[in-house]
Amino acid sequence: xxxxxxxxxxxxxxLAPVAVVVLAGGWSAHLGLGVREHLEAAKxxxxxxxxxxxxxxxxxxxxxxxxxxxxxxxxRRLTADPCWSMMTHVPLVGEGATTVRGLAxxxxxxxxxxxxxQRAAAVFVTAxxxxxxxxxxxxxxxVPRLLADLDAAAPVLRDAAGRLTRVSSRxxxxxxDTGVDLLDQARGTALQEVDQLRGWLGxxxxxxxxxxxxxxxxGPRRYFLAFQTNAEARGTGGLVGAxxxxxxxxxxxxxxxxxxxxxxxxxxxxxxxxxxxxxxxxGPSAAKLLSISNLSPHFPYAAAxxxxxxxxxxxxxxxGALATDPVGLSYLLKVIGPVALHGGETVTAENVVDLTxxxxxxxxxxxxxxxxxxxKIAGAVSEALPASFAEPSRxxxxxxxxxxxxxxxxxxxxxxxxxxxxxxxxGGVLPERPGPFAGLVVNNSAGGKLDYYLERSLDYELGxxxxxxxxxxxxxxxxxxxxxxxxxxxxxxxxxSPQRSHRxxxxxxxxxxYAGVGTRMSAARLDGQETSVIREDERSHPVYSTLLEFAPRxxxxxxxxxxxxxxxxxxxxxxxxxxxxxxxxxIENTVGCAP
Numbered sequence: 001x002x003x004x005x006x007x008x009x010x011x012x013x014x015l016a017p018v019a020v021v022v023l024a025g026g027w028s029a030h031l032g033l034g035v036r037e038h039l040e041a042a043k044x045x046x047x048x049x050x051x052x053x054x055x056x057x058x059x060x061x062x063x064x065x066x067x068x069x070x071x072x073x074x075x076r077r078l079t080a081d082p083c084w085s086m087m088t089h090v091p092l093v094g095e096g097a098t099t100v101r102g103l104a105x106x107x108x109x110x111x112x113x114x115x116x117x118q119r120a121a122a123v124f125v126t127a128x129x130x131x132x133x134x135x136x137x138x139x140x141x142x143v144p145r146l147l148a149d150l151d152a153a154a155p156v157l158r159d160a161a162g163r164l165t166r167v168s169s170r171x172x173x174x175x176x177d178t179g180v181d182l183l184d185q186a187r188g189t190a191l192q193e194v195d196q197l198r199g200w201l202g203x204x205x206x207x208x209x210x211x212x213x214x215x216x217x218x219g220p221r222r223y224f225l226a227f228q229t230n231a232e233a234r235g236t237g238g239l240v241g242a243x244x245x246x247x248x249x250x251x252x253x254x255x256x257x258x259x260x261x262x263x264x265x266x267x268x269x270x271x272x273x274x275x276x277x278x279x280x281x282x283g284p285s286a287a288k289l290l291s292i293s294n295l296s297p298h299f300p301y302a303a304a305x306x307x308x309x310x311x312x313x314x315x316x317x318x319x320g321a322l323a324t325d326p327v328g329l330s331y332l333l334k335v336i337g338p339v340a341l342h343g344g345e346t347v348t349a350e351n352v353v354d355l356t357x358x359x360x361x362x363x364x365x366x367x368x369x370x371x372x373x374x375x376k377i378a379g380a381v382s383e384a385l386p387a388s389f390a391e392p393s394r395x396x397x398x399x400x401x402x403x404x405x406x407x408x409x410x411x412x413x414x415x416x417x418x419x420x421x422x423x424x425x426x427g428g429v430l431p432e433r434p435g436p437f438a439g440l441v442v443n444n445s446a447g448g449k450l451d452y453y454l455e456r457s458l459d460y461e462l463g464x465x466x467x468x469x470x471x472x473x474x475x476x477x478x479x480x481x482x483x484x485x486x487x488x489x490x491x492x493x494x495x496x497s498p499q500r501s502h503r504x505x506x507x508x509x510x511x512x513x514y515a516g517v518g519t520r521m522s523a524a525r526l527d528g529q530e531t532s533v534i535r536e537d538e539r540s541h542p543v544y545s546t547l548l549e550f551a552p553r554x555x556x557x558x559x560x561x562x563x564x565x566x567x568x569x570x571x572x573x574x575x576x577x578x579x580x581x582x583x584x585x586x587i588e589n590t591v592g593c594a595p
Contacts, residue, residue, distance in 0.1 A: 299428025447495025
């Protein structure tokens with residue numbers, strides 16, 4: 001057998017010149033020149049589609065998809081030619097020819113899927129461009145039409161996601177190591193693109209199927225709506241600073257009974273039983289008291305507690321719960337536009353986060369006045385929100401971004417709906433399935449609002465799989481980036497130990513690493529020195545926790561040496577939705593981690 005280096009040289013010489021098209025992918029020798037040209041043209045059309053999507057012009061998007069579809073179909077036709085089939089059996093070049101044929105088939109199927117999705121989505125764009133009075137326009141008064149269109153789109157999106165699942169499987173079955181690095185990279189890129197689009201379409205199909213019934217298509221629905229203040233971190237994002245009841249009934253949507261967190265009393269007994277592991281980790285008060293109801297990152301725990309507390313106090317049944325935060329509101333305001341408060345102040349996408357999570361504390365010494373101001377902001381955005389339904393092609397991408405960043409999380413009391421929500425990011429579920437996993441969760445233990453300034457990074461390094469296990473290291477770096485100068489006492493106050501003197505701007509965080517199912521920790525280090533951590537369990541995950549004190553502008557580093565079960569599943573690193581984004585880096589060695 002020729003050496004690896006010799007084989008690469010032979011293959012490269014036989015195939016020169018080689019051309020690779022990233023996204024669709026492809027190579028060309030003499031017989032494949034036409035394939036190369038068509039795949040390059042398909043790539044250019046897909047890039048053009050990406051560029052014109054922001055215009056929301058159906059004609060431009062349709063032409064780009066049609067061009068990509070035609071060229072991809074031609075590439076598939078050429079690679080189905082008997083001459084090409086013969087090449088797949090030729091030594092040295094057969095693997096490359098097989099992979100290129102797989103890439104051409106994938107490009108053709110992908111563009112067919114895009115055409116079907118574009119036809120289904122066109123109604124959301126064209127309805128916005130129709131002139132008033134035609135009866136075709138989406139508007140705040142015509143939400144039932146929007147829900148009907150979503151209902152119709154759901155099976156199309158579900159079928160598209162299924163088709164891409166089959167595309168991914170067929171492409172994954174082609175040779176991954178052809179001897180031509182650029183071709184192998186093209187195959188990997190194509191798989192990544194297809195899988196990403198498949199996941200997006202799957203989530204879109206779920207949303208299209210669930211939104212109509214959950215927004216009252218079949219009768220009234222009521223949900224607890226929590227506004228989380230992630231300047232004081234909690235597992236699902238932040239302390240519940242305000243709440244309301246979202247009501248939906250056959251297209252009419254509104255938010256009622258807005259109140260600060262003081263409007264929901266403490267229950268004398270737990271309103272829900274989340275099981276012994278939950279009680280052992282969080283204590284019985286976590287199911288009795290709103291302020292600590294969402295210490296766990298598993299959103300259904302918090303949602304069931306919120307609805308239980310509200311129902312006990314108001315003696316009415318709710319259908320579920322939702323949560324968002326000021327960052328999520330900023331995304332919505334990009335669609336809604338600026339909203340005016342009584343008194344003339346304007347709230348915008350650019351200022352709402354700072355206004356609600358920093359400036360309000362400096363402006364109001366009286367907590368009651370500050371909470372009243374925050375309720376005004378929540379109310380103004382809530383009143384303006386229904387108008388955004390008139391432009392679903394702008395609203396839906398914003399909602400998908402909120403879901404991706406966990407800026408909106410939803411729980412339904414109906415078992416069938418909750419089962420579907422749990423399978424998507426919007427459910428906020430801590431998954432119990434095995435696989436590489438590293439989730440950083442911080443809970444504020446000081447009682448202040450300094451997590452507005454918290455910087456986070458996580459590095460997850462996975463070693464090769466050997467003998468059924470693999471080593472891994474997780475490095476967490478946290479920085480209390482509080483600015484110099486004085487801050488309001490309400491922001492810097494230390495409720496954990498008020499009798500002690502604390503340096504203004506210091507913080508106390510309960511830091512937890514959620515590791516993968518079946519993982520064992522061999523060592524933990526804090527700022528380079530060995531340290532002890534508490535081991536607990538939550539939803540099959542081992543959880544390693546410690547309390548960390550931070551001086552102003554201090555950084556601290558936690559490192560965990562882990563032994564994980566071998567797995568070929570992609571690593572999961574869920575990100576807690578706080579004010580500042582988490583910097584995440586995954587370094588994976590897949591040697592020995594065979595499917």
